[in-house]
Amino acid sequence: MHMHKLEKVWLIIGVVTLIAFLSTVGYQAFASGHAPPSDLTKLDPEKVHETEPFDEPGLKQIGDNEYELVMVLESFGFTPHEIEIPQGATVKFIVTSVDVVHGFEIAGTRVNMMVTPGHVNSMTYKFNEKGEYLILCNEYCGVGHHMMSASLEVK
Amino acid sequence: MNKLDSRLSMAHFYIAFTAIAIGGLFGLLQTLVRSEMITLPSSLNYYQILTAHGVLMAIVFTTFFIFGFLYASVVRTTGELSCGKRRAAWIGFWMMTVGMVLGVIIIMLGEATVLYTFYAPLEAHPLFYIALALIIVGTYFGSFAIIKQYNDWRKQHKGEKSPLIVFMAVATLVLWLIATIGVVATVVLQFIPWSIGWVDEINIALSRTLFWYFGHPLVYFWLLPAYMAWYVIVPKIIGGKIFSDSLARLAFLLFILFSIPVGFHHQLLEPGISHEWKFIQVVLTFAVIIPSLMTAFALFATFEMRGRSLGGKGLFGWVKKLPWKDVRFLAPFMGMAIFIPAGAGGIINASNQMNQVVHNTIWVTGHFHLTIGATVALTFFGISYWLIPHLKGRVLTKQLNGLAIYQSVLWVVGMLIMSGAMHFSGLLGNPRRTQVTTYFDHSVATSWGAYETAMAVGGSLLFISLILYLTLMINLSFFAPKGQEEFPIGEEADESIQPPAILENWKVWIGIAFALILFAYTIPIIDIIQNAPPGSKGFKFW
Structure with missing residues (x-):
């Protein structure tokens, strides 16, 4: 040719x-x-509240300024929805959904992952700057989707 | 063009124009709601009109316009359709139309506020999925008519190369037929039985993977008809020649190969798919850059050769010689120019890591309003300005051409403002597909307000442009002076060159396409099925 x-x-x-x-x-x-976040862990979406670690959602310190934050997403909220961490903390987010597909985004950072029922997703991020961070759902999940948020304060 | 085939094409265009009219109004309403200029009446939900906007613009307008254009192109170059083919085409038209009307009714009744991507386990009324299936199966009848016409032509013209525009039409449909396997599989085998209640649960990861197997080539199904106009029609409009027939054919074939086995780049942030397979599909995604670069080269070579033959001197002197005051050239040209930043945005979206910053933010909405909403839409506008009068035995007068230029420039200005604001606020984290919100007065969210206002300004300009467009289309269909408007078909610069026979050996190209698809998808899909978590029951959260 x-x-x-x-x-x-x-x-x-x-x-x-x-x-x-x-x-x-x-x-x-x-x-x-x-x-990109590609967690392969699976669980029964109807038994989230009985399955570890989602039976006890919340912040756990696992090392020197290192944390694990276990969160459960459901229309239209995050559990827990108010979190405080010290500046410089490294946080591993571990999330799942009890109902439909949600998105987990911390506005203005690269923390962003899909949360699909039956699957666990996770990623790690280090918070170098103080401030009020906004965690929001960025996948349409129903009529109250625009209310679904949580706040993360880095002190 | 003969009456019967004109009528067939025009039927498709009337539906396309109806869809863009209603869908465009809903688009305007969304920008006004998000910028807090209006609130919707309680009978209308934001997500409901968002669903209708997506279905009407991305599925109905595009598909009907494309089929109207493909029929006209095929009839123009290979002669009228036989009765059987025309009947198949009409059956397809009516199936698609019934599907569209049914779908819109279900959405407006509030039974399918699931957005046009209908991600499970949000569960719409079964008729919504049946409506989607009707639209797609309807296109198979139309595809049959066009592909049969091509095969018959080749039998009657042994040893000749097929008309380039017909080859491209067939390539577009081959891409469509392979791509829709995914969406038909998920709708027919998963969504319909699940929404009716025959099965209780749906495999979420599988439904999403099958959807995106279809979702990415879908954008190339929109784009390739625009490329047909760029490669074959625009050269004739400017009085130039097609740069290379063979390379144009090769580019279309490469689009078939590299637009399908790549859906994971829409699922980069998803659990349940290993990041190695995501990366493999990212690599395949970027292979599509090669035919894109070939296209850019061929088009600008055509422009430069024409400009120089008209006496353009120096490095860029030829630019001034192009027919800027002819909307049939200007509208698609502006579409091409916008495709340069739009394509760069696409590269960012598909990048393994950068995607993380923009995924599901309104940046993505800004991106596809540049690609489909500007590049494809402007090219389709450019096509309709000569094709509608051609089919209706009327002419695009100088005065109408002037108004058409005004319309397309206004569209560009509106789209740049709206899409620009979407891109910038997306980088700040503003999510897509979200009703106006401050997230309980969170300071991060309140900083997005100015961008939302800019989106409303852009959206309003677009709506004014749309009204002008529809007025012009009505005028060109029923009121413009009678006459013969040309259907421009370009000729190759060097007609003596025969394209290599392999370019029309479809078995080879379809075979390679399936080999790539099997390579990219077999192992991940087996894994998604075999290692699936318990499925999900349906939810109706609206």
Whole structure:
């Protein structure tokens, strides 16, 4: 197939850029541990309240300024919905849904994950800056979806 | 064009225009609600009109417009449809129309406030899913008519290359047929039995995976007809030539290969799918950049060659020679120009990590209002300005052309304001698909207000532009002066070059497409089925 010389140059530049880009993305995912949240843990969505760790949702200290925050999402709220942590804390969020699909987002950060019933999702984030953070549901979950939020204070 | 086939295309356009009229009004209402300029009457729920907006714009307007355009393109280049094919096309039209009317009624009755992505376990009335199935099965009848026309043409013209626009129409439908397997499977095998009550539970991860197997190629189903106009029609409008017939065909085939086995990039933040498989699909997603770069090169090569042949000098002198005052060129050109930032936004969305900042924020809404709402819509506007008068035996007069330019420029301005505000406030975390809220006066949420106002300004300009568009369409259908408006079909720069035969060997390309799909999906889907948690019963939270 005939291809114009300049088009070949154009495509070669494009493909090389693409390979460089995908290598960066792959390196971040596999070598730097920045893969998107992909927890494979499963549970019965009708037995969330009896299943560990969701039988006791809340904040637990697990190390030096390291915490685990277990949260249960249901239309239209988070349990717990008011959380306080010290500045510099590293928090592992562990979440699930008892009903429909929800989203777990902390506005203005990269904390963002889908929460689907029957599955547990999780990710870790370090809070370097003080402030009132807003946790919100970013997946439509019904008529009260825009009320579904929680607050996280970093002191 | 013969009366019977014109009527077929026009029937599709009338439905498309009705859909964009109602859907556009609902879009305007959403921007006004979110910016706190109005409140909806208690009989209308925000999420209900959001559902209707999505279904009417993304499913009904696009699909009907595309079929109207594909029929006209095929008839223009291969002759009229036989009675049998035309009957199949009409059966398809009526199935789609019944599906659309039924779907809209169910939504307006408040029985399906599940948004147009209908994620389980929110459970709509079974008729909503049946309506969606009718629309899709209806398209199969139309696809049959067009593909049969192509096959018959090839039998009668052995050894000749098929008309480029027909090849592209068939490629678009091949993509559509392979893609809809996913949504038909989930709707027919999962949603319908579950919503009727034959089964109690639904596998959430499976339904989402099948949906997104369809959801991404769906956007290419919208885009490829726009590409048909860019590759084949725009060169003729500017008086130039198609840069390369073979490379255009190859680009369409690559879109079939690389737009389907990639749905996981919409599910990057989901549990239950390992991040290795997500990454594999991210890599396949980005392969689509190659045919996109080929398209960009071919189009700008056509423009430059034409501009230079008209005496354009220097590096960019040819730009001035292009017919900027012809809406048939200007509208699709503005669509192409917008596709450059829109495509860059798409790259961000599909990036394994950057997605985390923008996923499910209103940035994403801003993104697809640039791609489908601007790039595709502007190209479709450009097409309709000559195609409607062509089909109705009327002409686009100079005065109407002037109004049409005004309409498309206003659309661009409105969309840039609205979509720009969506992108910026999305970066601050403003979620998509959310009724106006301050989250109990949380300081983070109150800072989004100015952007919401900008969205309403953009939305209002878009609505004014839409009214002008519909007025022009009514005028071009029933009142414009009678005459012969051209259906422009471009010719190749060098007609002597025969495309390699492999480009029309569909078995090869469909075979590779399925091989890639099986590679990208088999193991994850087996895992999703075999290691599924207990399924979900339905919820009706509206």
